[in-house]
Amino acid sequence: MRKVYMDNGATTQVDEQVLEAMLPFYRELFGNPSSLHSFGREVKKALEEAREKAALAINARPEEIYFTSGGTEADNLAVQGVARALKKKGNHIITSAVEHHAVLDVCKAMEEEGFKVTFLPVDEYGMVSPEAFREAVTEETILASIMLANNEVGTLQPIEEISAITREKGIVLHTDAVQAIGNIPVDVGQLGVDLLSLAAHKFNGPKGVGALYVRRGTQVNKVTYGGGQEKKVRPGTENIPGIVGLGKAIELATADVPGKAAHLTFLRDKLIQGLMKIGDVKLNGHPEKRLPGNANLSFAFVEGESLLLSLDMKGVAASSGSACTSGSLEPSHVLLAMGMPHETAHGSLRFSLGKYNTEEDVDYVLEVLPEIVERLRSMSPVARRGKQG
Amino acid sequence: MRKVYMDNGATTQVDEQVLEAMLPFYRELFGNPSSLHSFGREVKKALEEAREKAALAINARPEEIYFTSGGTEADNLAVQGVARALKKKGNHIITSAVEHHAVLDVCKAMEEEGFKVTFLPVDEYGMVSPEAFREAVTEETILASIMLANNEVGTLQPIEEISAITREKGIVLHTDAVQAIGNIPVDVGQLGVDLLSLAAHKFNGPKGVGALYVRRGTQVNKVTYGGGQEKKVRPGTENIPGIVGLGKAIELATADVPGKAAHLTFLRDKLIQGLMKIGDVKLNGHPEKRLPGNANLSFAFVEGESLLLSLDMKGVAASSGSACTSGSLEPSHVLLAMGMPHETAHGSLRFSLGKYNTEEDVDYVLEVLPEIVERLRSMSPVARRGKQG
Amino acid sequence: MYSEKVMDHFKNPRNVGEVKDYHGKGEMGSTRCGDTMVLTIKVGEGEVIEDVKFQTFGCAAAIASSSMMTEMVLGKTIQEALAMTNNHVAEALGGLPAPKMHCSNLAADALHKAIEDYLKRKEAAAS
Amino acid sequence: MYSEKVMDHFKNPRNVGEVKDYHGKGEMGSTRCGDTMVLTIKVGEGEVIEDVKFQTFGCAAAIASSSMMTEMVLGKTIQEALAMTNNHVAEALGGLPAPKMHCSNLAADALHKAIEDYLKRKEAAAS
Ligand SMILES: Cc1ncc(COP(=O)(O)O)c(C=O)c1O
């Protein structure tokens, strides 16, 4: 059976060049970079080279890059670390209702520590309003965390407009760029952010490694304690093969962002246009300000998990914001925050395209999905009523 | 030049069988285990198999294993997580003065959160006294963290005697077994511990992955927040290749502990006996109750880093507790806690043997080290005085 | 995640649709996860369920539970059918993942509603 | 970590030992990291340092700084030698890692002590 992977928002396939770069560090270059001897020194060099690559890719300085175990840890370190470091300055944090749980749940935990958090609402496209942001700012605001690109609906947030406000007001700004790296240009100077999270496995690098950019001079408390690694901000023996992989992956992913984006946009638009023909289908997220590879659609009268599993039976991998796929009973908090009714949220499907997708992949999905939707709708009592109504 | 790696306490070489087990998860099996589709399901299966292997190796249940990014994170999750979860029951923690920084520094951070911490002293062999432990217990004691095997001097702590006390008193007991796995038998039932940390890269597995064993029913607060992975206790997309590697590595490392220990003990004893002949050399740590691969010795009148670098020039990798190798100005807190004078601590050298070491490796060290010590002593004003006095 | 039986019923659901000239109809909606099910039955001699059909909007667990339930109930008397619980359905499917148990609740509940509806109609016809 | 120059001086330290019939002796110990250095000098015509030798207990940075210092000071007048600072030594070594800077402190300090000792002896001899 043909296999089509369109769940690059969940994770991506490691680029073979990335794996090649990592392998020596599982074999002969196995030292601990903290060791003084040759086994340690050769590995320390690779660690610093990866840091330079990560820095270069986002226009930062190497000493501003802290490697972590992934996007979640980077987000936690940013929000917990800055909030606690600036506790004496104020106790207010601003974030958005559509953040990933790695930011949203940390913010909720911060509330329990005594911080006040504003969860900014979004419009029907999932976008935060800079004006609403400005209004939310108080004397107590110390930190804001607004994502660069949404993982579910792909909406790009107006970070530059928001950073104009945070800079004016002296607020530290963190952005979760986990979904953005390699898909849109990311330049910490231009964005005007003070912290930025990224995760290698979202741009054809390995799982279990990420990084936090921390602008020079920004205070960040530790979340975990231990050895002197990563300037003591993030202790623990470094995941050298992973970090080397991150370095190589970010180098490759940012080598030609416009080229990759054009490829993805072409495929995505073909996919969206084809799927809209099914009828009773709605595109979720912003029509233009969205990740080039993200196509999130709602199929009326059918449930997302059923769609997913039916696609899976045809070899197609996608994801859904339906409650039944989230493991909870609630559908996606992102879709609900956009004002979508529960039923529509249940029928949402996300295709996230990656660099290995081809036009044939899109054609295949366009071939199999209409039948699936029809079959499920034919079983659905809601559909019947829908048609009658 | 001959290369001899005797720094297995810092990190170990990945077993080629471990790497082989990992590779498919960097290639075709690249899915996210949270995904419902086939790419996710096949990987989820591997995740749970690795969990079973880790559980089996330490006589735990699979659902008691939580994967982390390494030993440091496991230690942090244990100490921070339990202390905060039991805050209402009491505010006293007991640990030892010779813990790894990943426990020691967390305990210090807990003091700032309002907990009281007793740092138990150790005897000249680096050993905690169960009687002193019992005396340290108060009504307020909720948690104890005592390592199974010390990373610097290799001393094994009397955990079974300590767990008899913690069980009697209803205190949660954590042990850092990072250096123990594969070198001595580790059975959570027999040890009587409630939490146990381990790190794959110390037993010929990959860096960047570890695990925390949490006995069923033990409350642990989260340290980081995010998705639903690892039962929400440790969120973030799982490092699947790393976890698969941990599973394979712990299976191999615990397949024949007595056999490995016998091999290491033989080499270690030959090394120690040979080095003692140099004169003015002292064995640090317990003469018998020590890790089979650990040989920690102090060479009077010379400084550790000089020894290390001189050995490195001969291709031999070891480590030292001297201030100059720790990046700080203080020599090893472990050696000082054992009552060792500063000068002696400065001249300490740790050889940590691993499964790939051979008798030829030992012979080579015995060939090159005497000359090095002699050369450095001949340069040392302290040595002259020492000989005079 | 799902047993083979669940996947079989999801792939090839039995008795989908609406019974022509049905004797009873039951409709259930889960307010929690949005699933909806409509069940129609035909009851023959000796109060035996002669025909049964379902329509379900829901996840694989909901669809498979619906399908399994129709198979289990076909040929049973309404007394026997009334004794059937959601757990019976889940068991017959070889179990369901814990967070999915609630998805199987629709099936037996809709069945009971359909039988109630049949009994009401019968009473109304008799009076 | 260390520059090639540091490693060269560590591997092949210049002027190790004690000057025979020395004119001045300086001893320095770092209470912070335990390093110790003993320096002996011989001063010739025109107050020029004619011979210099060191003994050091310490890390590679300490040994290399000692060795480098002796090379730098040989042939200099004691006035020139007194102007020499720890930073000069570290610079001449191509720099030292930040946490190692303090290890270079011994060298110039011991030198200054040796010169002081020389001057005291000279005074004592003259009086
Ligand atoms: C926007 C966003 N933030 C954070 C994360 C968390 O990253 P990770 O799962 O690598 O910890 C993800 C991916 O799951 C994401 O999409």
Ligand SMILES: Cc1ncc(COP(=O)(O)O)c(C=O)c1O
């Ligand atoms: C006893 C002990 N605990 C904890 C750690 C920390 O492990 P990691 O560096 O893998 O985080 C180490 C190793 O460095 C160790 O030896």
